[in-house]
Amino acid sequence: GKICVLGLGYIGLPTASVIASRGVDVVGVDVKQDVVDCINRGEIHIVEPDLEGVTASAVHRGHLRASTEPEPADAFVIAVPTPFHDGKAELGYVWSAARAIAPHLRPGTLVVLESTSPPGTTDQMTRILAESRPDLRFPARDGNGPVDVNIAYCPERVLPGRVLTELIDNSRVIGGISAACSDRAKALYRIFCRGDLHVTDARTAEMCKLTENAFRDVNIAFANELSRVCDTIGINVWELIRLANQHPRVNILQPGPGVGGHCIAVDPWFIVEAAPDATPLIRTARQVNDDKPKRVLGMVREALEATRAATGRRPTVALLGLAFKADVDDLRESPALAIAETVASWNDCETLVSEPNIEDLPASLSGMEGVRFVTDIDQTVAAADIVVMLVNHRPYLAIERESLASKTIIDTRGVWA
Ligand code: SAJ
Numbered sequence: 001g002k003i004c005v006l007g008l009g010y011i012g013l014p015t016a017s018v019i020a021s022r023g024v025d026v027v028g029v030d031v032k033q034d035v036v037d038c039i040n041r042g043e044i045h046i047v048e049p050d051l052e053g054v055t056a057s058a059v060h061r062g063h064l065r066a067s068t069e070p071e072p073a074d075a076f077v078i079a080v081p082t083p084f085h086d087g088k089a090e091l092g093y094v095w096s097a098a099r100a101i102a103p104h105l106r107p108g109t110l111v112v113l114e115s116t117s118p119p120g121t122t123d124q125m126t127r128i129l130a131e132s133r134p135d136l137r138f139p140a141r142d143g144n145g146p147v148d149v150n151i152a153y154c155p156e157r158v159l160p161g162r163v164l165t166e167l168i169d170n171s172r173v174i175g176g177i178s179a180a181c182s183d184r185a186k187a188l189y190r191i192f193c194r195g196d197l198h199v200t201d202a203r204t205a206e207m208c209k210l211t212e213n214a215f216r217d218v219n220i221a222f223a224n225e226l227s228r229v230c231d232t233i234g235i236n237v238w239e240l241i242r243l244a245n246q247h248p249r250v251n252i253l254q255p256g257p258g259v260g261g262h263c264i265a266v267d268p269w270f271i272v273e274a275a276p277d278a279t280p281l282i283r284t285a286r287q288v289n290d291d292k293p294k295r296v297l298g299m300v301r302e303a304l305e306a307t308r309a310a311t312g313r314r315p316t317v318a319l320l321g322l323a324f325k326a327d328v329d330d331l332r333e334s335p336a337l338a339i340a341e342t343v344a345s346w347n348d349c350e351t352l353v354s355e356p357n358i359e360d361l362p363a364s365l366s367g368m369e370g371v372r373f374v375t376d377i378d379q380t381v382a383a384a385d386i387v388v389m390l391v392n393h394r395p396y397l398a399i400e401r402e403s404l405a406s407k408t409i410i411d412t413r414g415v416w417a
Contacts, residue, residue, distance in 0.1 A: 001024070001025075001073070001074030001075065002024075002025045002026070002027070002072075002073045002074055002075075003016075003019055003024055003025070003026045003027075003073055003074065003075045003076075003077065003188075004026070004027050004028075004029060004070050004071060004073035004075070004076045004077070004101070004104075005019075005026060005027070005028045005029065005076075005077045005079060006029045006030075006070060006076065006077065006078045006079065006080055006097045006100070006101070007029070007030065007078065007079040007080035007081070007093070007097070007115070008028045008029070008030040008035055008036075008039060008066060009030075009046070009079065009080075009081065010046055010048070010160060010163070010262075010330070011079040011114060011156045011158065012028065012030075012077070012079035012080075012114075013028065013039070013044065013045075013046065013051070013055065014048065014051055014054075014158070014163045014164060014167055015077060015079060015114070015156070015167065016028040016064060016077075017051065017054045017055040017058050017064060018054065018164070018167055018168065018192045019191055019192055020058035020063035020064035021054050021057065021058050021063070021192075022191050022192055023063060024063065024191060025063055026058070026063060026064050026065070027064075027065050027066070027067055027070075027071055027073065028064065028065070028066045028067070029066070029067055029068065029069065029070045029100075030066065030068065031068060032068075033068060035066070036066040036067060036068055037066075039055065039059065039064070039066040040059065040065065040066050041059075042055065042056035042059040042060055043055075043056070046329070046330075047328060047329035047330075047357055048160070048161070048163050048164070048328075049161065049162075049163075049164070050164050051163065051164060054164065069100075070100050070101050070104055071104065072104045072106070073104065073109075074108065074109065074110065075109065075110040075111070075112065075188050076101045076104075076109070076110070076111045076112070077112045077114060077188075078094060078097045078098070078101075078111070078112065078113045078114060078115060079114045079115060079156070080093035080094060080096075080097050080115050081093055081115065081262070082094060082115045082116050082117055083262075083266070084266045084269050084270065087269070087273060088273065089117070089118050089269075089270055089273060091117065091118075091121060091124075093115070094113065094115055094117065094121065094125060095125070095128060098111075098125050098128045098129055098132075099128065099132060101129075102128075102129055102132035102133055103132075105129065105133055105136060105148075105149050106136075106148075107136070107148040107149075108148070109148070109149050109150070110149075110150045110151075110152070110181075110184045110185060110188060111125075111129065111149060111150070111151045111152075112151075112152050112153070112154050112185055112188065113125060113151075113152075113153050113154070114153075114154055114155060114156050116155060116209055116210070116213075116263065116266075116267055116270070117153070117206050117209075117270075118206065118210075118270045118273065118274055119203045119206045119207050119210075119274055120203060120206070121153075121206060122151065122152070122153040122175070122177065122202040122203075122205075122206065123141070123177070123202065123203070125151070126138055126139065126151050126177055129149065129151070133149075136148040136149055137149070138151070139151055139176075139177040139178040139180070139181050140177070140178070141177060141178065141201065141202075143178060144178065144179075144180075147178070147180070150176070150177075150178075150180060150181040150184040150185070151176070151177045151181055151202075152174055152175060152176040152177065152181045152182055152184070152185035152202065152205075153174075153175040153176075153202040153205045153206055154172060154173065154174045154175065154185055154189065154205065155172075155173060155205060155206070155208065155209035157170045157172065157209075157212070158170065160261070160325070160328045160330060161325075161326070161327050161328050167192070167193075168192060168193060168194050168195075169194055169195055170193075170195045171195035171196040171197070171198060172189055172193060172195060172196075172197050172198070173198050173200060173204075173205045173208050173209075174186055174189065174197055174198065174199050174200070174205065175199075175200050175201050175202040175203070175204055175205025175206065175208075176199070176201070176202065177201075177202055179199075182199040182200075183199075186199065207271075209267070210267045210268070210270050210271050211271070213263050213264045213267035213268065214267060214268040214271055214282050214285075216253070216264050217259060217264050217265070217267075217268045217282070217285050217286065217289060218268075218281060218282065218285040219252070219253045220253050220254075220255075220256070220259055220264070220285075220289060221259075221284070221285035221286075221288040221289050222252065222253070222285075223237075223241065223252055223253045223254055223255045223256075224255045224256070224258075224288055224289055224292050225288055226240065226241065226252070226255065227255035228295065236417060237255055237414075237417075238254075238255075238414040238417035239417070241254070241255075254413070254414065255292075255412075255414070256292070256335070256412055256413055257292055257293055257296050257335045257336055257339060257390050257412040257413070258289055258290065258291075258292035258293040258296070258335030258338075259289040259290075259292075259335065260324030260325065260332070260333045260334040260335045260336070260337075261324040261325065261330065261332065261333055261334075262330075262332045262333055265286075265289065265290075265333050266333065268282045268283075268285065268286050269286065272286075292335065293335040293338050293339050293342075296335075296339055296388070296390075296410065296412055297339055297342055297343070299410050300317065300339070300343055300386065300388060300410060301346075303315075303317075303386045303408045303410060304317065304346075304348065304349055304386065306408070307385045307386060307408065311385070314348065314349060314350060315349045315350070315385045315386060316349065316350040316351075316352065316383055316384050316385050316386070317343060317349050317350070317351055317352070317384060317385065317386040317387075317388060318352045318354065318374075318380045318381060318383070318384035318386070318387045318388065319336070319339070319340050319343065319351065319352065319353050319354065319388050319390055320354050320377075320380075320387065320388065320389050320390055320391065320393075320396050321336050321354065321355060321389070321390040321391025321392075321393055321396070322334060322336050322337045322340055322353065322355040322358070322362070322390070322391070323336065323337075323355060323357055323358075323391050323393070324336070324337075324391075325391065326391055326392045326393050326394070327357070327393055327394055328357065329355075329357035329358050331358070331362055335390075336390035336391050337362065337364070337365075339388075339390060340353055340365060340390075341364050341365060344365055344368045344370070344371045345368075347369055347370060349370065349386075350370050350372070351368075351370055351371045351372070352372055352374045352380050352383065352384060353365060353371060353372065353373055353374065354373075354374050354375070354377060354380055355373075355391075356375075356377075356393055356395045357393070360373055361373040377395060377396065377398075377399060378399070378400075378403065381399055381403050381404065381407070382403060384407060385407060385408060386407065386408045386409075386410065387404060387407050387408070387409050387410070388410045388412070389409070389410070389411045389412055389413050389415050389416070390412055390413070391413070392413040392415050396415065397415065401416065404416065
């Protein structure tokens with residue numbers, strides 16, 4: 001059969017490439033013409049270890065093709081963004097994808113939604129498809145009569161930076177609108193997934209995805225709160241966590257400059273939106289993590305004043321890393337980027353910005369007075385009065401401790417702790 005994947009981003013592109021690498025014909029659909037052209041040349045538009053090779057070989061062997069329009073297929077996989085704005089999940093991309101595939105549905109088609117979504121989204125998508133295609137029979141949650149189109153929710157679980165391995169080895173949760181839908185979806189994921197495939201209903205599968213990321217957010221908030229406590233009472237939080245984690249049932253995560261990325265900083269809000277009065281802990285964890293960049297900025301501010309007072313000149317600050325976490329190029333919802341933007345806006349220091357995974361400053365920083373993009377890490381550190389470690393990218397781990405001796409260090413990741 002042929003598979004059509006909608007959305008060629010961080011999830012859709014690896015998924016399309018891996019399915020195509022199994023010899024299945026895949027057409028990947030994206031609204032961006034430049035993304036489509038890039039993939040059709042056998043190149044990729046994102047940074048993800050080993051992905052380029054898999055995509056290139058799938059394209060060159062003729063199994064993967066990209067297009068701006070969906071085409072008839074046996075299965076559709078929807079992996080479009082579901083952003084969160086002003087306290088609400090924005091599902092417009094899901095609805096557009098559903099409307100775009102509706103004309104291509106026929107008896108036997110499978111539709112799987114992978115995008116992170118509030119509970120009930122797959123049910124609503126089913127209603128939209130049913131309205132567009134009154135000639136076809138759609139599944140109902142409690143119905144077991146004959147249907148033409150099978151629909152399921154199957155959230156992705158891959159960790160950016162390890163997508164190819166995790167796509168294949170992670171277990172998955174499959175929530176069909178009906179049991180028959182789950183069976184159909186299971187057969188699709190068996191093409192490339194070696195992990196267990198756990199079947200449930202669509203709403204539980206939707207909530208499961210949100211729960212996994214909220215769990216991580218709450219646990220990072222605990223670590224970030226500990227870092228604040230430790231700053232207040234003068235204890236090394238990194239050593240503290242290392243020691244506490246020696247307990248067989250304690251496993252604390254790491255403090256950082258805040259929580260970024262498109263998932264952990266967003267998904268908990270979907271749960272809060274679904275049950276606002278029932279979620280004080282999840283909401284507070286979000287606030288604790290969102291507060292972290294401000295606290296880092298407070299430390300940078302203090303270091304700038306102290307340096308200026310001691311030297312009488314305009315200080316130079318080196319900001320190491322812009323991405324939302326180590327060894328990725330993704331700047332979306334990145335606390336490091338937000339910190340860099342604020343430091344740049346102060347306009348009272350020389351700001352050297354390093355980010356080994358991108359080619360140049362992002363639009364929000366380029367052209368700003370006193371801000372320079374730098375590529376030589378050792379020279380950057382040597383030139384700085386204040387070194388702010390924002391992202392523990394691999395190249396930074398080689399920085400010699402001695403080269404930092406005379407500097408003010410703000411180490412948000414515990415690299416030098
Ligand atoms: N972070 C910390 N301290 C930690 C761990 C992470 O401050 O101990 C920060 C990171 O620096 C980053 C943010 O949290 O800014 C999120 O990073 P992450 O590595 O925890 O997660 P993501 O966003 O890359 O991927 C998560 C994963 N979810 C879980 O681990 C439960 C991944 O499996 C999901 O597929 C992905 O979200 C997603 O797409 O939902």
